Amino acid sequence: MTTATIQIPRESTTRMAPSRRSFADHLDTGVLRSNEISTLQINVGKLCNQACKHCHVDASPTRTEIMGREVVDACLQVLEKNRIPTLDVTGGAPELIPDFRYLVTEARRIGAKVMVRHNLTVMHESGHEDLPEFFARNEVALVSSLPYFLAQQTDAQRGRGVFDKSISALRRLNDVGYGRQAHLTLDLVYNPVGAFLPPPQAAIEADFKHELSARYEIVFDNLFTITNMPIARFDEWLHRSGNAESYMRKLVAAFNPETVAGLMCRNLISVDWNGKLYDCDFNQMLDLPIESGRPQTIFDFEMAELENRHVTTAEHCFGCTAGAGSSCGGAVAGA
Amino acid sequence: MHYYNEDDLERFGDIAKYQPHLFEKFMAWYQACQEEGALSRREKALIGLAVAVTVQCPYCIEAFTNSSLENGSNMEQMTEAMHLASAIRGGASLIHGIQSHNAHDKVSM
Numbered sequence: 001m002t003t004a005t006i007q008i009p010r011e012s013t014t015r016m017a018p019s020r021r022s023f024a025d026h027l028d029t030g031v032l033r034s035n036e037i038s039t040l041q042i043n044v045g046k047l048c049n050q051a052c053k054h055c056h057v058d059a060s061p062t063r064t065e066i067m068g069r070e071v072v073d074a075c076l077q078v079l080e081k082n083r084i085p086t087l088d089v090t091g092g093a094p095e096l097i098p099d100f101r102y103l104v105t106e107a108r109r110i111g112a113k114v115m116v117r118h119n120l121t122v123m124h125e126s127g128h129e130d131l132p133e134f135f136a137r138n139e140v141a142l143v144s145s146l147p148y149f150l151a152q153q154t155d156a157q158r159g160r161g162v163f164d165k166s167i168s169a170l171r172r173l174n175d176v177g178y179g180r181q182a183h184l185t186l187d188l189v190y191n192p193v194g195a196f197l198p199p200p201q202a203a204i205e206a207d208f209k210h211e212l213s214a215r216y217e218i219v220f221d222n223l224f225t226i227t228n229m230p231i232a233r234f235d236e237w238l239h240r241s242g243n244a245e246s247y248m249r250k251l252v253a254a255f256n257p258e259t260v261a262g263l264m265c266r267n268l269i270s271v272d273w274n275g276k277l278y279d280c281d282f283n284q285m286l287d288l289p290i291e292s293g294r295p296q297t298i299f300d301f302e303m304a305e306l307e308n309r310h311v312t313t314a315e316h317c318f319g320c321t322a323g324a325g326s327s328c329g330g331a332v333a334g335a
Numbered sequence: 336m337h338y339y340n341e342d343d344l345e346r347f348g349d350i351a352k353y354q355p356h357l358f359e360k361f362m363a364w365y366q367a368c369q370e371e372g373a374l375s376r377r378e379k380a381l382i383g384l385a386v387a388v389t390v391q392c393p394y395c396i397e398a399f400t401n402s403s404l405e406n407g408s409n410m411e412q413m414t415e416a417m418h419l420a421s422a423i424r425g426g427a428s429l430i431h432g433i434q435s436h437n438a439h440d441k442v443s444m
Contacts, residue, residue, distance in 0.1 A: 150409060192404070199407035203377065207407055 023317040026255050032263070032311040034279070037303060039268035041088040041328070042067070042075050043281055044100070046273070048092040049122050052145075052158045054191055054234040056285050059092040066097045067273040074298040075271060076103070080110045082303045088268070088328065090117040090281060095128055108138045115141045117328075120169035121162055132169075136176045136184055143224070143328070145189045146170075149211040153193045170218045179219040187222045189330075195243035197254060197323050198225035201331040224330025227251075229282050229319045251318040259325030262332030265311045271298050279311045281328075282319075288312045344394045369402075377406040384413055385420035 024030050045066030048059035079087055087107045094100055094116055107114050116135070123131040135142060144166075148154050151163035158166075170186075173179065178186040188208060192198050205223035212218040228234050230248055238244040270278040275298040278284040291310045295302050325332035351358035369379050380402040387395035403413050 148409065150411075153409065194404070196401050196404045199405055200376070203375070204407040 023313045023315060023321075026257070026318075026321070027260060028257070032260070032265070032313055032317075034266045034307060034309050034311055036307060037082075037084060037267060037269050039086040039088050039264075040075065040079055040084045040271065041090060041268050041281060042271040043090050043092070043284060044072075044094045044097045044103070044273055045092045047096050048119070049096065049125055050093070050119060050159055050162065052233075053237055054157055054228050056229045056232045056234060056282060057092060058232045058285070063092065065273050066092070067099070067275075069099050069102075071271075071273065071275040071298060072099045072103050074275060074301075076106050076110065078298055078301045079107060079112050082301075085113060086115060087112045088115045088117070090328075093119050093122045095122050095131060096125075101134065104134075104138055104140060108140075113141065114138065115143055118142045118144050120144050120146070120166040123169050123172065124165050132172045132176045132178070135173075136178065139183050141185045141187070142173065142178060143187045143189060144170075145191065146208075147189075147191045147193050149208050149215070157191065157193045167216050167218065170212070170220070171216070174217075174219055179221055185222075186220045187224060188220050190223055190225045191228055195228075195238060195241070195247040195250075197250065198227055198326070198331075201225045201324060222330070224328075225324070225326070226328070226330065227319045227322055227326035229316055231282060231316050232285055248315070248318070251322045254322035255318060256321055256323060256325060256333055258333040259321045262325060262327065263320055264327035264329070264332075265320075269301075269306060275299060277301070277306075279309075282316055283312055283314075286314065286316065288314060339393050344397065347394075375406075377403070377408060380406045381408060381413065381416040385416040388417045389420045389424055 024032075043057070046057055046059045046063035047061070047066050048055075048057075048063070049061055051060035075087075078084070089100075089103065091097075095118070104114055104116070118131075118135070122128055134140075145158070146154060146166055147157045154163035154166065155161065173186055176184070178184045190198060190204055190208070198204070201223065204225060208223050209220070212220070230238060230244070230251070235244070238247050265280040265283075268280065270281050270284050272278065272284050276284075277290050277294075277296055277298060278288065279290060283289075289312065290296060290306075291312065294309050295305055320326050320332075323331075348358075369376065369383070374382075380399055383395070384399035384403050387399045400413070
């Protein structure tokens with residue numbers, strides 16, 4: 001449900017109090033179980049050229065935690081041995097780690113589809129100017145954050161000057177074929193610039209396509225709407241701004257059981273820069289481990305032992321089930 | 336002591352303590368009005384915001400500001416909607432100046 005109205009009871013005429021029920025209590029079975037693993041999502045580290053206000057990784061230019069070759073190789077071996085179809089590379093800015101290009105080219109050689117969560121501005125950093133050509137040569141699927149089609153909102157979330165750099169980067173990507181050729185997909189990500197839920201994905205995608213085309217002649221494939229997670233840097237902002245309680249109440253009130261089947265944690269394994277395994281990138285940031293008794297690192301990865309596991313859940317999971325739901329691929333239920 | 340209490344927005348349902356059937360009818364009408372129809376949810380949220388500012392209801396202003404944001408509107412668009420509603424309200428006052436003109440003309444030589 002993405003229509004926001006006055007916060008009055010929708011299903012009863014009794015007073016709506018903040019829910020005291022846990023996330024697990026909202027599930028039909030009380031537990032969330034994973035299915036087949038189709039994506040290996042690796043977070044290669046917290047180093048980034050930006051320090052966005054909503055970042056759940058607390059990434060910034062001063063962070064030093066990055067994935068080394070040993071863990072990179074272990075990820076590649078898992079990918080190849082288990083024929084996992086998709087490698088999803090995130091960070092930080094993944095491009096900043098020394099082994100980034102090695103990781104991508106090797107994963108492509110193995111035959112995996114490679115997705116990179118590319119922040120657009122990193123291609124303006126010294127030594128990274130040829131990223132568009134590198135991405136195109138390896139047919140990397142790009143997923144890039146652009147919280148709004150106007151500078152004010154984008155810069156408010158991602159830093160001064162980020163919008164102009166992002167527009168310039170999108171033009172470069174279009175120039176090498178991204179968003180124009182079927183095998184070079186360019187998807188954008190919308191995050192709300194504040195303590196509110198995303199709009200219906202189809203509607204805001206149509207706006208972005210119209211505005212970016214009309215204003216800048218930029219094209220892209222899909223827009224994913226992602227809900228801001230009440231953790232890390234965004235959670236700190238929620239508390240500083242006095243929005244923490246009401247935002248959490250909003251997420252809980254918007255719980256949509258139709259999103260549960262499509263939650264990303266059911267089909268992926270998340271790996272941190274040290275090689276530790278998690279149910280998702282958010283659990284990784286909260287250091288909520290995978291169910292005990294299952295493999296805990298990429299070095300002892302066993303596919304059969306990781307499927308059908310009990311996914312670790314907590315209050316932040318309401319961020320993925322609010323309204324139309326939220327995943328790394330955007331909304332998961334009809335808006 | 337003040338008359339508006341922020342928490343009262345979430346207590347709106349308490350109105351149903353008396354004559355609940357009337358509140359239920361109101362809620363059904365209120366929610367149905369905001370569903371996607373000949374107008375989009377975004378258009379309806381902007382109309383709601385403009386009306387909220389016009390009737391100066393702080394609860395409605397907060398609710399429809401959030402509703403507008405959650406339907407993808409930005410502050411430029413929302414401010415235009417608020418200006419239009421306010422201009423209509425101002426115009427509605429100003430056109431009553433003709434009543435004054437008329438009254439003046441009636442008694443003047």
